[in-house]
Amino acid sequence: MASAIRGRIVQHPATGPGLGARPRGSVVLPRQRRTLPVVKTAAPAGGLVPDGGVPSGVSFEGYDKSAAERYLREQNPYPRALASVDEGDGGALYTGKRAVVVGAGPAGSTAAMFLARQGFQVEVYERRPEPKNDAVDTGRAYIIILIPRGQAALKELGVKLPEDEHFRTLGTVSHNAKGKTRVSKEEGNVTFSRSGLAQWLIDTARRRYPGRITYNFNVTAEEIDFKAKKIRFGTTGGIMSPARHVSYDLLVGTDGVASQVRGALAGYWGREGQPYNVDVDDSGxxxxxxxxxxxxxxxxxxxxxxxxxxxxxxxxxxxxxxxxxxxxxxxxxxxxxxxxxxxxxxxxxxxxxxxxxxxxxxxxxxxxxxxxxxxxxxxxxxAGKRVRVSRMWGPGCVLLGDAAHAVTPVFGQGANSALESCLVLNKALTEAKGDVDAVPQRFNELRLEDAHSLYELDRKAYSFFRRKGPFDPDFLQLLAHVILGTILSKIVPFIYGSRPALLRLGSGIPYSQITAAVARDAKLAAVLLLALVAFVAAKVFKLI
Ligand SMILES: Cc1cc2nc3c(=O)[nH]c(=O)nc-3n(C[C@H](O)[C@H](O)[C@H](O)COP(=O)(O)OP(=O)(O)OC[C@H]3O[C@@H](n4cnc5c(N)ncnc54)[C@H](O)[C@@H]3O)c2cc1C
Missing domain, CATH: 3.30.70 (Alpha-Beta Plaits)
Known part of the structure; x- marks a missing residue:
């Protein structure tokens, strides 16, 4: 088995194509390599596809007969956004302020709704076409199960989950290598494809905040000047059109696991002489x-x-x-x-x-x-990477979702933790009481420890795949917590609680509490094991 690739970037230098003299604090983003079939899009005038616009002339080289495109044409794989969302408007602490969100994935649209509710005028910029027009995206879709942790953000927004029963989760059927099956029922969750979730949130955001949230597709972040609070976007269509420079009061980086905003932040902190660490582990x-x-x-x-x-x-x-x-x-x-x-x-x-x-x-x-x-x-x-950053903020900027804390699919936490981070952003906005410059650092204080704990849990769980299977010491810690915790919760529930913390991962229990419980129970299990060995040895040697 290949071991996970672990990359550490310290004081990341600004990379990417030079654009002449840049002001201090301005970072040109590295261009991402495309590994997918080329999507040729006729660039619309002005270079930006306006809200709801459909890119014309899309063709998929080497992929045009794919099941993905047929599926998209013949089926409607997207749940309908409900018109009947509550109109709770929250406060308007940030009226007149402008937020720019980079990336229209699950985190981007959810963050956009919280920002709009707090009074911001929000512009979302997405590198790809809108999911419902993007057969390549649909072709890459995998399942995401929204559990209570992720649902909490939508509940706070007053957004109702799709009512169609087809999206309600029945459960999981595991078929092992010998063909034996095990059924676990998981009612109460909602199942989406990744692009289905992204599209449903885009539709919901548009319905809920018409005129306050606008989407721009086929545009990519190219350069950020953190000091001047300006970002430059270019098109990802075939023909390059004039770049668009956008000023913002708050920049939200929700541009996924290979985040350009994160790269720019690393460059910024590096220039400021402040260490900035990014750990990226590949799931292999x-x-x-x-x-x-x-x-x-x-x-x-x-x-x-x-x-x-x-x-x-x-x-x-x-x-x-x-x-x-x-x-x-x-x-x-x-x-x-x-x-x-x-x-x-x-x-x-x-x-x-x-x-x-x-x-x-x-x-x-x-x-x-x-x-x-x-x-x-x-x-x-x-199939997933694990990301840990030493700061989830920069001046006027926060990082959310996979950009800040991607995990492998092993626990099904990626999108759910991304939505939870949006809830934390909302808390930071409320606590900052309209002082937009105070938001990024407050958000970091509220979220960093949990984001790092999530990384640790994922790393420990993934060690099962990576090295020695169930005998990996990291994995053994999780196992000890689950076994000992289950026993203690049966014997002394009034002291231990009803279930081991790891088995309550789906709830909103903070990730840092779970890592603390795992560490505590692993130590306790080691002590009990030593005591047992000592007892058996004493018996064998007739010392007692
Ligand atoms: C195989 C697999 C299975 C998974 N299963 C689950 C699961 O069961 N449960 C779960 O909770 N999570 C799961 N995940 C993880 C989940 O998909 C992610 O955590 C989630 O999509 C993160 O949302 P996001 O909005 O932060 O990032 P993304 O969904 O990656 O969205 C980022 C968006 O930013 C755009 N973008 C990127 N760069 C730029 C740029 N420079 N300019 C503009 N836009 C840009 C991208 O095109 C993309 O649309 C799974 C992941 C994989 C790979």
Whole structure:
């Protein structure tokens, strides 16, 4: 097994194409390499696709016959935003102030709604086309389950979850390498595809704050001047048009795991002579997506029920897995994951068929050729990275979501923690009482410890895949906490509480409390184990 790649950037220098003399504090962002098939878009006049605009002339090189594009054309994979959201307006502490949000993923749109509610005029800039017009994005979609931790932010905003029962989660069916199944019911959660969640939040933000939140698609952040509070955007369409310079009072970096804003912040702090650390660990896995398969795969527990189910097919190798999640139209979509680099050895659909048959028991036989056909044509994407930053702020700027604290999918926390960070931003806005310059540092104080704890939990859990499986010391700590915690919660619930903290990850319990409970229980388990060994030894040697 390959070990995780760990990169540390200290005092990150400003990188990227030079643009002549830059004022101190101004950072040119490194251009991101595109690994996906090229999307050719006819650039609209002015370079920016206005709110709700549809990019014209989109073609997908080498991907135009893909199931993703067909699926997008023939189905409507997006839940409808409800018109009946509460109109609770909150305070208007920041009326007249302008917020710029970079990235229209789950964190970007949720942050935009909190900012608008606090009185900001909000502009969201997104590098890609709007999800509903983006077959490549839909083709990369994977499932996200919104648990109470993530739902809390929407609840605070007064946004109702989709009422359609098809989005309500029924639970997970695990199929192990021998074909045995285990069903766990998880009612009360809501299941989206990643692009479905992003689009639903965009629609909700538009409906809820018309005129106060505007979206601009196909534009990318290119240069940030933190001191002057200015950001320059360029188009990501085919033809470069004049850049747009935008002034802001607050800049929110929600531009995902490869965040350009984070890179710019690192450059800024470096120039200021202040160390800025960014840890990026790779999960060592890649995935491809298939969609639109039909079949009767539900266990008796879910029969006759309406809702979303997730099927996890594991193999004898922890890096290789296959998932299937039910869609509202009755079809199944899912991912096929391999260790990074594994897809390079698979060329033809027959290669995928052979591997799937060798690795998984329980995937319906008639799915194998159909899925293999799609997988052979689909692009591979990295299946998650883990990010830790030493500061989630800069002057006039905050970092949220994957940009600040991405995690691997192991605990299903990425989008949920991203939405929770938006809730914390709202708290910082309220506490700063309209003093916009005080917001970034306050946000950092409120969120950094939990973000670092989330990183630690994810690292410990992922060590199971990375090194020695269940005998990894990091993983053993989690195991000790769960086993000892479960026993103690049964024997002394009035002292210990009802369940181990890790098993309450889905609730809003702060991540820092979970890491503290894990450390405490791991120590206690070690002491108890030593005491047991000493007792047995004393018995064996007849000392007692
Ligand atoms: C395989 C897989 C499974 C997952 N499963 C789960 C799960 O079950 N539960 C869960 O909670 N999370 C899950 N996650 C994680 C989840 O998808 C992310 O945590 C979540 O999408 C983060 O939201 P975000 O808005 O911070 O970032 P993103 O969703 O990455 O959005 C960032 C946006 O910024 C845009 N952008 C990037 N650069 C620029 C730029 N320079 N200018 C303008 N725009 C830019 C991007 O195009 C993108 O739209 C999973 C992730 C993977 C890979």
């Amino acid at each position: 896995r890649e995935y491809k997506v298939y969609m639109g398969l039909k079949g009767d795969i539900e266990p008796p527990e879910f029969e006759g029920k309406t809702g979303a189910s997730l099927h996890l097919y594991t193999s004898d190798d922890p890096f290789t897995s296959f998932t299937a999640h039910s869609n509202p139209d009755g079809t199944y979509s899912g991912t096929f994951s391999l260790q990074t680099g594994g897809f390079k050895d698979l060329h033809q659909p027959a290669d995928y068929e052979a591997l799937m048959r060798a690795k998984f028991k329980g995937v319906p036989e008639d799915w194998v050729p159909a899925a293999a056909q799609q997988l052979a044509a689909a692009p591979a994407s990295p």
